[in-house]
Ligand SMILES: Cc1ncc(C[n+]2csc(CCOP(=O)(O)OP(=O)(O)O)c2C)c(N)n1
């Protein structure tokens with residue numbers, strides 16, 4: 001496929017970063033070092049990375065409760081993310097938001113979001129604003145199969161279609177909404193079918209194949225940039241961990257989990273890049289080690305940072321007045 005070498009290496013590195021971040025966060029949670037809970041993205045890395053490889057700093061993403069991967073792929077800083085998870089004042093939201101409320105307008109991250117389906121209308125607003133200002137920026141809304149049943153999904157897709165807003169709706173269909181399988185929460189198999197109801201293109205891709213995601217996203221983002229309006233891209237994927245930390249996962253069989261782990265997007269990409277001669281096994285190992293160093297340094301930064309302060313509790317509640 002016509003993807004340049006730098007983009008391929010970028011995608012491998014980011015996918016590896018997300019996986020190691022999530023693995024480390026799972027351990028920190030089990031050690032009792034992080035307050036609250038986390039929803040881990042491991043297994044779904046090809047979606048965030050295949051999409052964000054087509055975005056620039058001026059573009060926007062709106063995220064979900066399972067947001068670490070989107071934020072890392074969009075350029076989120078590991079130190080500030082880790083510090084936010086540790087509830088430290090050096091975190092993205094000064095330690096007051098935690099995993100589900102990380103936002104950084106500076107890198108186009110409109111926010112992780114604890115409310116299922118809430119990111120979609122936000123992305124439509126950002127996309128419409130970009131169009132209104134005559135910039136060629138686009139907005140991507142990541143959302144789950146469960147979120148596709150929310151009213152916000154239907155309202156957002158309809159409005160984006162009517163406004164021809166540059167928005168790409170990326171459904172991460174991991175087959176479950178908490179413990180409810182897709183077959184029990186909707187009668188359709190493909191969420192992409194819903195695109196037709198709003199007169200926009202709908203594509204279905206293997207969400208564990210970063211090449212497929214990249215290609216579908218490139219087409220949808222390209223259309224949006226030249227004024228052709230929104231698209232929906234459905235990526236079929238799977239989460240390796242439970243819904244959140246502490247989920248015993250009794251609603252899934254071990255056979256199902258094992259079968260999906262055989263389709264793990266990261267070894268798949270690694271093997272393919274070695275086969276294509278894009279990198280050697282040694283180069284891949286050295287990327288993995290570099291990533292491990294960055295994750296450990298983020299943990300150290302977070303551990304050594306001061307805790308969120310009680311005095312700051314009521315700061316940042318209202319926007320500054322006057323402008
Ligand atoms: C409006 C709203 N309803 C219910 C919940 C509780 N809840 C949290 S995550 C979730 C399931 C989301 O499923 P999906 O959109 O498929 O995302 P996934 O967790 O699979 O990534 C639910 C019902 C919520 N946070 N917000």
Ligand SMILES: [Mg+2]
Nearest residue numbers: 144145174176
């Ligand atoms: Mg889901």
